[in-house]
Amino acid sequence: MPHLLKRMLPIVILFGLLASAEADDASFSGVWTGTGTQGEQSWSIRVTFGPDRVRIDYPSLACGGIWQPASADPGPGRATYHERLEYGLDVCAADGFVRLRKTRSGIDYEWSRSPGAQVEATASLRPE
Numbered sequence: 001m002p003h004l005l006k007r008m009l010p011i012v013i014l015f016g017l018l019a020s021a022e023a024d025d026a027s028f029s030g031v032w033t034g035t036g037t038q039g040e041q042s043w044s045i046r047v048t049f050g051p052d053r054v055r056i057d058y059p060s061l062a063c064g065g066i067w068q069p070a071s072a073d074p075g076p077g078r079a080t081y082h083e084r085l086e087y088g089l090d091v092c093a094a095d096g097f098v099r100l101r102k103t104r105s106g107i108d109y110e111w112s113r114s115p116g117a118q119v120e121a122t123a124s125l126r127p128e
Helices: 003-023
Strands: 028-040 041-049 054-058 061-070 080-085 095-102 107-111 120-127
Touching: 028 107, 041 120, 054 080
Parallel strands: none
Antiparallel strands: 028 041, 028 120, 041 054, 054 061, 061 080, 080 095, 095 107, 107 120
C-alpha cells in the first residue's frame, strides 16, 4: 500500500464511522416537512414527532391523522408506522403504512397500502 494511503486510511475510516453513526440514529423527533409524490401528483407533508404520538398532516390535501408504530425493530435509523387518517377521508386513503429511513440530509418516506406492498408514494423530509 502506498505510504500516503496508509496515513489516510485511519482518517477515512473515522469519517465513515461518524457519517454512519449520524445516519443510524434511530430517534425521530421534532417537526419534519417535505413534498410527497405519486406519479405526476405532489402534495405537502408535515410530520410532528411528539413524546406520545406522531401527527401526520397533508396540508395541501386537507387531510391528516396519526401514525402508530407498526414494527418492533425495523433496524437502526428506520421506523415503520401504520397511518390512520382522522380528517379529509374524502380526499385521502383512510389508512396505509409508512416506512422511514434516516439519511444524512433528512428522512426518506415511503407509503404503501399494506406492509411489504409496492411503494405508491415517496418523499424526502427535512427538519422544519
